[in-house]
Amino acid sequence: MQMRTTDTTGRREVAAPASTSHEARRRALRARRLRRGWVALGLVVPAAAFYAAFVLRPLALTVQYSFYKWNGVTASTFVGLDNYRRLTQSSETLGSIGNALQLIIYFSFVPVLLGLLTAATIRKFATSRLALASRTVLFLPQVIPLVAAGIMWTWLLASDGLVNELLRGIGLGGVTRAWLGDTSTALPAVGVIGAWVALGLCMLLLLAGMTKIDPSLYEAARIDGAGAVREFFAITLPSVRQEIGVCVTVTIIAALAAFDIVYISTQGGPANSTLVPGLEIYYLGFFSRQVGQASALAVVFMALVLAVVLPIQRLTRED
């Protein structure tokens, strides 16, 4: 605390009048903070109320339903952990989780790797018109609704679709098939659709990360005699670690929560080869009318998503 004195000039009005005690100031400050707190709270409440009503409440209800046997309409019976036990015994459900994990390769790893590659390439001619064009083209799939993407790719991958026509054109008629209708190729084919959609997002995010790298780093590296590859691994890659983290997280969640693309292109078929948990929850809830069982799978599935995503968050966090 600084001592305020009224000197001869008497001009130090900035200083608190001597009568104002230290206590009063603190009270005023608290009042102001409280007022600000109320305002802040007022601003948060509408959003928080919606969040509670449409996210937290359903979440809590799902957990609750998972302990009941319920058809969605008539009275339910409490069954404890029975629904969870049945999940572990269903080869179909376990298969769907396996499929979702496999989709991570196509929905996440492929677009992140390709995104890095394209972003690093585009960065080199960042200001040219070609860069703008390729950025736009690669980002375009993000703008298209997933349902439309699914329908379009269903046509492209059909037995007489463009993909097969191209293969026949280059003399690979032997490998043509109905890509989405073959149990061995349906899941990778669905993966191609997901990769196509996710590539644009990853590329743009990584490119944004790369533009903020200090150019002098590259200059220094070049003086030290580093080539393009060395430059990429020594400077570009470590600098966009956080962006990679975001890309991987977002795309892994998209892979695990995949529903629309699969629903449109294969509906889980043929022979459950593309069945994913999202679809299985939907079938259990709305066709089998086992709301409890569907909720149990949803809870397990949420835990699985967190178990996969949280370590990645930790890994890529900047210290």
Add this chain to the structure above:
Amino acid sequence: MSRTTAHPRRAVAAASLCLAGILTVTACSAPGGGTSDEPASTAGGSTDTADWTCGTEDVTLSAYVETGFPLAGKLFDEFSKQYPNVKFDVREDQFAVLTQNAPRVLADNPPDLMRLPQVSELAKDGLLYDLDDAATALGWDEWPASQLEQMRVDADGRRGNGPLYAQGLNYSMTGIFYNKELAAQIGMTTPPETLAELDEWMQKAKDAGITPMAQFNGGATGGLAFPLQGLMASYGDPGMINAWTFQQPGASIDTESNLKAAEHLQKWVEAGYFADDVNALDYSMMMSRFIDGKSLFIFNGDWESGNLDTQMPGKVGFFLVPPSQAGGKVGAMSAPLTYGISAKAEHPQCAAFFLDWIATNDEARTIAVEVGGSHPMGPSDAFMPEVDGDSVTAQTLAAGATIAKDNGSMEFIANATGAIYAKSWTPNLQKLVDGGQDAKGLLEAVQKDYESEIGG
């Protein structure tokens, strides 16, 4: 971000407090029970015909119907013309959406008329209006019993017996459509009379480079269930198949004659009679290939008769799946276009009167045939509109008469339970196509899923 990380403990505490609050609010009561299991009231229990009308006051019937099929709309228009005090408030959705929504809509937002999926679970849950009194009052009891038995449900949710819970706008018939021009190319001028003949024609078509059958079997709709059930009726007794579909005690799909049928289907698969991308074909792709002349046969129902008469007039023939022995009995999947009334509907009497009118009014019966393409409900000697003898519609109607004579009408095996089609028939039929399943395994797997679903 920084705020929450700065006070992680406080954030966690707040979050858990919040969650605990929500849990206390929601977790107090068990879900469901809003609607009771008790049977709904039955319209004052009247069997007097005079009580089952739309009266003279203005009435608006709320209807929830399937989109893409103009039949219901045409019937509504005609009814409003004849009974100007009745109006319709119509909501439309795709059948898959109707299937998902049915229980909740019937409970929370009760329509007077609704296009229904399989009714057993809905009836068992007390969501549908009991139409027994209407049946007595309006004389539905005198119709051929087989027309209504699929919509009768007993207290255990088994179909075939018990109170009537729905009515049909018409009833459809399935069999094999063929492209007459492609048939002529391979020398087929009359429909085959035995399964062996059918096999021969398919082989001839294949040899001539024509796809014998571009049946749909992709996604969640295993269309090979159509030929499979046709074959089942050729090898065995349709009554036994119905017993299974209606969940009668002890019924099994894994029988000797069904095994023969499934093996026959497997033979077709292995001989390459289906399109090579059969597991990627959906219903609309099948239709467009057939209409484009890229498939000799398709298994389908008479709901497409009107469409095919418009798109390929005079070029399409229809026959029922032939018997395994010449002159044997035939069967076909035949099902009413089911409409029900919610147990909580506002105007059940008027809705029931409308359903009766469809089956008994000459104008309505004409619409049922011309727009719907299928046979109207009602007494067997009722009025029938004239149809062009060369049309597919005429052929499917004639086939309907044969089925009635042979008592061969069957409910679709895919409707045995709510999930048996998407979760059991479809994946197993798709495996049959790609070699991952054989005929015996197919029937065993479906029977196992069936038991776990109706038992659990």
